[in-house]
Amino acid sequence: MLIIGIAGGTGCGKTTVVNQIINELPDAEVGVISQDSYYQETSHLSYEERTKINFDHPRAIDFDLMKEHLSQLKAGKSIDQPVYSFVKHNRTNDTILTHPRKVMIVEGILIFTHPDIRALFDIKIFVHADSDERLIRRLKRDIAERGRDIDEVLNRYQNTLKPMHQQFIEPTKEYADIIIPNNKYNTVAVNIVRTIINERLL
Ligand SMILES: Nc1ncnc2c1ncn2[C@@H]1O[C@H](COP(=O)(O)OP(=O)(O)O)[C@@H](O)[C@H]1O
Numbered sequence: 397m398l399i400i401g402i403a404g405g406t407g408c409g410k411t412t413v414v415n416q417i418i419n420e421l422p423d424a425e426v427g428v429i430s431q432d433s434y435y436q437e438t439s440h441l442s443y444e445e446r447t448k449i450n451f452d453h454p455r456a457i458d459f460d461l462m463k464e465h466l467s468q469l470k471a472g473k474s475i476d477q478p479v480y481s482f483v484k485h486n487r488t489n490d491t492i493l494t495h496p497r498k499v500m501i502v503e504g505i506l507i508f509t510h511p512d513i514r515a516l517f518d519i520k521i522f523v524h525a526d527s528d529e530r531l532i533r534r535l536k537r538d539i540a541e542r543g544r545d546i547d548e549v550l551n552r553y554q555n556t557l558k559p560m561h562q563q564f565i566e567p568t569k570e571y572a573d574i575i576i577p578n579n580k581y582n583t584v585a586v587n588i589v590r591t592i593i594n595e596r597l598l
């Protein structure tokens with residue numbers, strides 16, 4: 397199994413890049429794991445308490461479960477990938493049965509911060525977009541898709557997103573094998589990654 401890690405700050409375009417990469421690749425051979433599925437289980441907290449969580453700090457992620465799941469997939473076993481709700485700020489009761497594939501792509505802002513998880517990646521890709529571009533995209537996306545308003549996004553950006561990005565996410569760029577500039581859509585880079593995957597699928 398080839399495991400590709402794709403990291404980068406919020407709004408840089410990780411999900412979009414992953415979708416572009418896997419588009420037209422066989423579903424049975426290439427799978428995706430999102431770091432969002434591994435936000436800590438927080439059912440013991442009230443909704444109000446959950447809104448105060450710093451979701452951009454590594455401790456917000458259940459890396460133990462992510463590591464266990466990636467190890468199981470590597471060993472040829474299927475996993476029940478949790479499903480996360482950005483509206484409820486918590487895992488749902490659903491899971492997605494995820495089978496091992498020849499290629500697994502793991503994407504998320506903090507996946508390169510954890511040494512054991514980092515060591516599982518055969519290829520590490522960091523998607524870069526400037527912070528103003530990321531903030532604009534995040535604002536639009538979170539209002540349209542994640543039930544947020546402008547104040548929520550801007551407060552979170554100032555209080556946690558920006559400092560956490562500088563402290564934890566940006567420094568992991570140094571671990572990347574490939575950095576994809578993504579201020580504009582980058583079809584050349586997407587095609588290069590797709591070529592690497594296709595070679596593995598031959
Ligand atoms: N290169 C790009 N140029 C303009 N908008 C983009 C680009 N890449 C992604 N977007 C948009 O920005 C928003 C955030 O992208 P997304 O892929 O969800 O980022 P991430 O997964 O890194 O948080 C989405 O609405 C997406 O359509």
Ligand SMILES: Nc1ccn([C@@H]2O[C@H](COP(=O)(O)O)[C@@H](O)[C@H]2O)c(=O)n1
Pocket residue numbers: 405406407410411432435451452481482483484485486504505552557
């Ligand atoms: N309940 C939550 C959990 C996380 N977030 C934000 O999601 C961002 C990571 O996802 P991307 O798709 O943007 O990479 C992260 O910056 C968290 O602040 C949230 O808003 N609510």
